[in-house]
Amino acid sequence: MSFSFLLGKLLRFVLTVWAATTLVFILLRMTGDPVAAMVPSDAPQVVIDQYRERFGLGEPLFIQYLSYLRGILAGDFGISFRTGGSAWDMVAPRIGPTLMLTGLSLLLALVVGIPAGMFAAVHRGKLLDRFVMGFSVFGFAMPNFFLGILLILLFTLSLRVLPAGGFDGPSSLIMPVITMGMATAGSYARMTRSAVLEVLSSPFMRTAKANGVPPLRRMTHHVARAVLVPLVTLAGFSVGSMIAGAVVIETVFAWPGVGRLLVTSVTDRDLAVVQLVVILAAATMALSNMLVDLLYGWLDPRIGTSRRSGGA
């Protein structure tokens, strides 16, 4: 992996976050007067002027943009309209729970989805394959908010074994993680299946078979290695869908994470918090894209050297 490859990926990361930040700024200013959007319409003029002062709205647009960027670089994301405290202080304690939820869901999806996809590919066309593919279509079409509600109905209201929501103890994790993990597991199974099928029909697999390599060893040593690259792509892609899932699933299960905070902040039009969450989401996705690119270079050394290394 060359140095310029690394630098290019890093540059791309910085550019993406900067572009998202700028977009938020433009959107905010497109409303004309963000203070008018934030403050109730019957607020006294003194309050409005005070807000305007605080946001530096008297300045020219470009100066506003620069001071906005400078503030973000210094970690100042503005003041929550709802609490009066800094937006960062509202978001920060919720990052942990969201990471816990998405991390465990990703783990569940990997543990269930990849073996299921491999089995389906090996037993292509058989009952097991049909079952796995049916499950994957189910996961694609099932709205996560409805699946969550069905789980609450079954496990909380009928069987009375799990809490409906909130965040007390490991038992609160079970339903949100299943809801988020199952849909992802379905898409993993589907992608793994097609990747494995492609590898299975490749010449080196025929050679391995002809050389008498036993079936299990063929799966663990030949197939598993070859499907790593498409799977890394998939894991990178699913970061986005997991962020999206967190917004809905955290709301369904009253999970104290960033996603639920975003929904309540949008309802209250607490723009400083919304803006920070958007920037965070963009940064997380850009970071995961960068990691995926770097993993590529590591898994498949051809990528980091021969292909274009300029990035961005």
Added chain:
Amino acid sequence: MRRLNLGVAIPAAMLVLVVAFALLGDYLTPHHYSASNLLSRNLPPIFAGGSWDYPLGTDGLGRDLLARLVFGTRLSIGLALVGTVISAVLGTVLGLLSARSGKLVGGLILGVIDLQAAVPFIIIALAIVAIFGNSLTLFVVVLGLYGWESYARLVRGGALSAHTLPFVEAARTIGVSKMTIDRRHILPTVFNIVIVQATLNFPQTILLETGLSFLGLGIQPPLTSLGQLLGEGRDSLARAWWLAVIPGSLIFITTLAISLLGDALRDRLDPTLRRS
């Protein structure tokens, strides 16, 4: 061959039923979807001991669930259809434009594509709602913005390779305008790509609309959509589970039917899959 037909027939029948329900459902019930009757609140559906006056029961305001379902289905499918068409047209036009333009315009379009793909769309949608407030027009715009970048990227790829085809070069040589080349020669070659992508985008748009409405940030009362009904039903889950389960099942059945039909259509239209 017989199995393939069954794989199309069942989802097609499901979809026809849902659409017929949305269009003709008004004949099933005399009640208006937003008319509340305080004397008939929280009535159970027939299967839980209700009467035929309200076959699916009523909600906490005494509104007929059947009438609300009919209207909600109509709005959910209609909005998703409009959203899909807008994003398909927008994405196709921008994709064609980026393929034939120079570095500046082409690069700019690619940049916007990357930017939209850089953040999960539901976050963009929520930010737009937070900044501009909530209105039906804005909500349609949001649904129309969903997924255009996938069309644009695919169309751009198809168009770039179509531009090198001999008959396109020939047309260019004899001085046919860019507009005409795009319309007569490029568009037909990328049309299948757009249709295939639309079958993927349509169920996703339904899920986006119902999801946002479920969160209370999409369709607003007195209008209602399947997602909004599910969100309302969630509050009375312990007392009347059907208020949430019936709208939720309708969303699931609709997206499932469209996804299965889309799969079948993709197998037929996608030349790379046709071989296997």
